[in-house]
Amino acid sequence: MTELPRITRRGAMLSAAALLAAPAISYAQSDVIRIGHLTPRTGFLGPLGEFAVQAAQMASDEINASGGINGRKLEMLFEDSVNPQTASAKAERYIQRDKVSCIVGEINSASALAIGQVVQRERALFINTGANSDALRGSDCRKFMFHIEGQNSMYVKAVGRALVQQGLIKGKKIYALTADYAFGHDLLRVAKKFIGENGGNVTNEDLIPTELTDFSPFLLKLRQARPDVIVANLAGAQITNFLKQYSEFGLRFPVAGFGFDTALAWGAGAGNFLGTWPTMWHHRLDNPGAKKFTADFRGRFGRPPENQAWGDYNAVKILARAMAETKGTDGPRIVEYLESGAKFDVQKSREAYFRARDHQIMTEMYAISALPAAEQKDRYDLFTSSAALPGPDESLEAIASTPEEASCTFPT
Structure with missing residues (x-):
C-alpha cells in the first residue's frame, strides 16, 4: 500500500531552539481526522474485539508516523458496542457529537445492521470488519456500508x-x-x-x-x-x-x-x-506483507495477529488511502472511490477490491x-x-x- 506523504508545518516566528526541539510532524487540532471504532469488547465476542482494537490502533499509529492523511493527523475513538441498541446509539453519537468521518468495526451481525441504518441516514461511511450475515450484503445492504469481513x-x-x-x-x-x-x-x-x-x-x-x-x-x-x-x-x-x-x-x-x-x-x-x-487470513501466510504485519503486531502485543486483527487493520489503512486519494473525508466521494474497482494490498498473494453491487470485498x-x-x-x-x-x-x-x-x- 502506498505510504502517505510526510508533511511538516513550521511557524515562521519559532526560535532556533524551538525548531530543534520540535517533532518532525505537528498537527493543528482542526486538522485532525477522526474515525470511530465500534466493536464488542465484552461478552462472548469480546476476545475478538480486543484483537480488533489493537490492530486498528496499530494501523492508525503507522499512518500518523508516515505523515497522516494529506498532512492531517488520524485520531481513533474506541467504544464497546455491547449490543445492537448500544451500537446504534454510539454510532449516532460518534457522527453527530464527535464528528467522526467514518466508523470501522463490529462483529455482531445485528449490531452491524443497526450501524448501517445510522450511517445511511447520516451519509457517513461504515466499514464492517467482523459481521458475516449474507443479509447485510443482500436484503439489508446499505450504500454507505462496506464489508472487509467475508460473508457467510x-x-x-x-x-x-x-x-x-x-x-x-x-x-x-x-x-x-x-x-x-x-x-x-x-x-x-x-x-x-x-x-x-x-x-x-x-x-x-x-x-x-x-x-x-x-x-x-x-x-x-x-x-x-x-x-x-x-x-x-x-x-x-x-x-x-x-x-x-x-x-x-x-x-x-x-x-x-x-x-x-x-x-x-x-x-x-x-x-x-x-x-x-x-x-x-492467518498469520502463517508466506508473503512479505503477511510476514511484516505478523512481526510488527507480535512485537507490539506479544502474540500474532489473527483474522479479526487483519480485518480492522486493513479497514483503517484502506480508509486512509481513500481519503488521501479523494483529498477529503466526504462520504459520497469515498463511496464512489471504493466502488470504482480500486485495488488494495491486503497481505495476500492477490490484491483485493470491493464489489460495486453489494460492497463486499473480493479476496x-x-x-x-x-x-x-x-x-x-x-x-x-x-x-x-x-x-x-x-x-x-x-x-x-x-x-x-x-x-x-x-x-x-x-x-x-
Whole structure:
C-alpha cells in the first residue's frame, strides 16, 4: 500500500531552539481526522474485539508516523458496542457529537445492521470488519456500508470445498450446532443449502444460546445421535468452549466449522483444536506483507495477529488511502472511490477490491485443518492451510454469493 506523504508545518516566528526541539510532524487540532471504532469488547465476542482494537490502533499509529492523511493527523475513538441498541446509539453519537468521518468495526451481525441504518441516514461511511450475515450484503445492504469481513457464503464455499474433498459431505448425516442469533441463523441457512447441493443431509440441529458456557447437554445428544460429521456454526467464545469440552468428553466424530476466528482455536489450548475451518487470513501466510504485519503486531502485543486483527487493520489503512486519494473525508466521494474497482494490498498473494453491487470485498480465503495433537507444539501454530481460495486461475468472485443468493438493492 502506498505510504502517505510526510508533511511538516513550521511557524515562521519559532526560535532556533524551538525548531530543534520540535517533532518532525505537528498537527493543528482542526486538522485532525477522526474515525470511530465500534466493536464488542465484552461478552462472548469480546476476545475478538480486543484483537480488533489493537490492530486498528496499530494501523492508525503507522499512518500518523508516515505523515497522516494529506498532512492531517488520524485520531481513533474506541467504544464497546455491547449490543445492537448500544451500537446504534454510539454510532449516532460518534457522527453527530464527535464528528467522526467514518466508523470501522463490529462483529455482531445485528449490531452491524443497526450501524448501517445510522450511517445511511447520516451519509457517513461504515466499514464492517467482523459481521458475516449474507443479509447485510443482500436484503439489508446499505450504500454507505462496506464489508472487509467475508460473508457467510464465502466462508461456507471456501471450507466446503475442503470438506467435499475429504469426503465429509456427500452421503453423510450431519449434526449442526448453531449460534442462536442473526449470524448463526443466516450461516445455518447458507450451510444447509451447500450441504444439500453436495449430497449431504443435516439430520439434527440445535440452537446454542450466545452466552452458554456448558456444552455437556449437547455433547450427550451428540454421543447418542452418532452423526457422521458435526458442523459448528458457532461464534466467539462458543467455539473455544465447545472445542475444550468436546475433547474432554472423548468424542471422535469428525468436526468442521463454517464460521471461525483463529483466536478461538488458540483459546481452546494445546491438543483441543481439531477439525477443518475457514478463515479470511492467518498469520502463517508466506508473503512479505503477511510476514511484516505478523512481526510488527507480535512485537507490539506479544502474540500474532489473527483474522479479526487483519480485518480492522486493513479497514483503517484502506480508509486512509481513500481519503488521501479523494483529498477529503466526504462520504459520497469515498463511496464512489471504493466502488470504482480500486485495488488494495491486503497481505495476500492477490490484491483485493470491493464489489460495486453489494460492497463486499473480493479476496482470497483459506481452509485450515488442525494438526494432530502430538504435532501442536506451539500454542499458535496449530494448523495447516489450504492454498488460497479461489485458486490463481479463478475469479475472486468464485466463492462469493451470486445475485440470486443475496440480491442487494441499495436504499435511497
